[in-house]
Amino acid sequence: MQHTHEILEKIKTYQTIILHRHMNPDPDAIGSQVGLKEIIRTNFPDKKVLATGFNEPTLAWMASMDSVSDEEYENALVIVCDTANTPRIDDKRYANGGFLIKIDHHPNDDAYGDFLWVDTSSSSTSELITLFALENNLEISPEAARLLYAGIVGDTGRFLYPSTTTRTFEMAARLRKLDFDFAGLSRQMDSMSFKIAKLQSYVYDNLEIDVNGASRVVLTQDLLKEYQINDAETATIVAAPGRIEDVTLWAIFVEQADGHYRVRMRSKNLVINEIAKRHGGGGHPLASGANSYSLEENDQIYREMQEVAKNK
Ligand code: AMP
Secondary structure, eight states, X not given: OHHHHHHHHHHHHOSEEEEEOBSSOOHHHHHHHHHHHHHHHHHOTTSEEEEOSOOOGGGTTTOOOOOOOGGGGTTOEEEEEXXXXXXXXXXXXXXXXXEEEEEEOSOOSSOXXXXXXXXXXXXXXXXXXXHHHHHTTOOOOHHHHHHHHHHHHHHHTTTTSTTOXXXXXXXXXXXXXXXXXXXXXXHHHHOOOHHHHHHHHXXXXXXXXXXXXXXXXXXXXXXXXXTTOOGGGGGGGTTGGGGSTTOSEEEEEEEOTTSOEEEEEEESSSOOHXXXXXXXXXXXXXXXXXXXXXXXXXXXXXHHHHHHHHTO
């Protein structure tokens, strides 16, 4: 309660509020960022509220970003949503405002900001933004509800992951009461393009699974070109190996244009973010990301995952 109250007091103090979130955004990043923007705009119509960052084409159905000038940062309140560490903040001007707030649910390894609200027990940052609105009796518009609901669904795998709590359902229920196109949104989030469906088939066909359920697949640049898939679109298939009952933890190694690998790691219940941290990454205990710079490092990361699976 105290955190949300203090954030509201800061919002009241500033005339311009600029909202940031992480690079390579997912539905929770955009849902929390633009959901908060909508809430502030609805309740404080005289304030200038802007959302900045790259317009991710695969999430164009959620929202588009504003264009923000350098001058607008002068004496602005900057709020960064859903971003664990400063290198991952989209738009480096986040430090140019008058006051900086971090709102997040990732482990707080990089405690940046003048004021922080970090709750690792929360399923998503969108859940926190919903709580912020409710605790302060702020009005939530149908559009804000749509964005925040999408964020919660995105980060919980539609209420599948262990991070889903009673509070998650309570927040989702409060959002569901508002008049947005729930069926359309649910369908949108469950849909994939035909080319992604084909890539998913490739993943299932080529998945390596060891006796303890440690699993991996590599998506090379050649393969991504053949399937006409860009890096961002691989997000849609990251959860796919988890549907196999034998799989306990898994990594999808996505080769980048410069030859290094973005490693997308997931786990059903064994902690994997320590492995990610050893390889230039981090994230949640059960959903992390790392970077690998050679085939040897790919093998090393997989061996470390196999160790975790073996010692369960
Ligand atoms: P992804 O597979 O990219 O969806 O990432 C899963 C989780 O790991 C997200 O919560 C990210 O915040 C985190 N993550 C991914 N890449 C990195 C990185 N390079 N450094 C720190 N955290 C990361």
